Amino acid sequence: VEIPLKEYLSTKNQQWLVYDQQREVYVKGLLAKIFELEQKLETAPQTLPQQTKKTESEGYLQEEKQYYNHLLANAKKDLEVDQQIITQLNFELSEFRRKYEETQKEVQDLNQLLCSQRKADVQHLEDDRHKTEKIQRLKEENDLAREKLEEERKRSEELLSQVQFLYTSLMKQQEEQTRVALLEQQKQIREFAFTEPLVTFQKETENRGKVTSPKSPTAALNESLVECPKCNIQYPATEHRDLLVHVEYCSK
Incomplete structure (x- = not known):
């Protein structure tokens, strides 16, 4: 023009x-x-x-x-x-x-103003793009953290289930061993009652109590073994705490 x-x-x-x-x-x-x-x-x-x-x-x-x-x-x-x-x-x-x-x-002034406005719009769009990327990155990190948390929760539930199972099994074994020890003691008492006089039975009972008394529930518990559900390694029942540590390590 x-x-x-x-x-x-x-x-x-x-x-x-x-x-x-x-x-x-x-x-x-x-x-x-x-x-x-x-x-x-x-x-x-x-x-x-x-x-x-x-x-x-x-x-x-x-x-x-x-x-x-x-x-x-x-x-x-x-x-x-x-x-x-x-x-x-x-x-x-x-x-x-x-x-x-x-x-x-x-x-010319309008062109300069338009140029400045365009630069400001470009900078604004660039800032919005950085914000969008940051939000997307944080969202992905949050999703990843949730997945890890869910995996950890499942692993904890599985470990808790194994511990409860081991504890239940241990308690059953303790009860069974105690019951067997009592039955064994009652059986021995009946046998002595039929084979010797009462005095001899009392002395024998005292001697047996001093020398070879029946195993207590604790002694029977010491001889019982508990296995790891993963690798089947055996631990004494009294070392159940060590077994729990081993089960957690073995699960990992």
């Missing part, structure tokens, strides 16, 4: 200058014609035999001079009007250029 506008203004300005020059040439031509007529009038032949011819010649020259004077006046008037028009057009052209330069400055 800027280049065609400048070309248009330059063309119009050049046309007015050419027109002004043409008017000046036209006026100069009229002035030269008037001067020529004046010279003719002054150098008119003085030897004409009759005064009538001289008067007619002078009248013709005077009329022609008046005619060209009238044309010169009109030309000068037109020239002054044209000069006023040219002055007005130059003024309007100057005003138009001033407004055009102001508009150009406003356009």
Whole structure:
């Protein structure tokens, strides 16, 4: 838009200058014609035999001079009007250029503002992208942590189930061993009651209590074994704490 506008203004300005020059040439031509007529009038032949011819010649020259004077006046008037028009057009052209330069400055300011706004929008989009990536990363880390927590919960439940099973088995074995020891003791007592007198039975009972008394539940418990459900390794029942540690390690 800027280049065609400048070309248009330059063309119009050049046309007015050419027109002004043409008017000046036209006026100069009229002035030269008037001067020529004046010279003719002054150098008119003085030897004409009759005064009538001289008067007619002078009248013709005077009329022609008046005619060209009238044309010169009109030309000068037109020239002054044209000069006023040219002055007005130059003024309007100057005003138009001033407004055009102001508009150009406003356009440049708007372009700079638009460029700054675009940079700010790009930075805002970049920040949003970083935030989105960070949120996505935190979400993935949270999901991973939940999966690990769920795995740990399942492993803990499985380990707890194994411990409860071992504890139940241990308690059953202790009860069974205690019951067997009591039955064994009752059996021995009945056998001695039928084979020897009461006194002998009492002494024998005392000696047996001192030397070979029946195994207590604790002694029977010491001889019982408990196996790991994973690798079937055996531990004494009294070392059940060590067995629990082994089961946890073996489960891992």
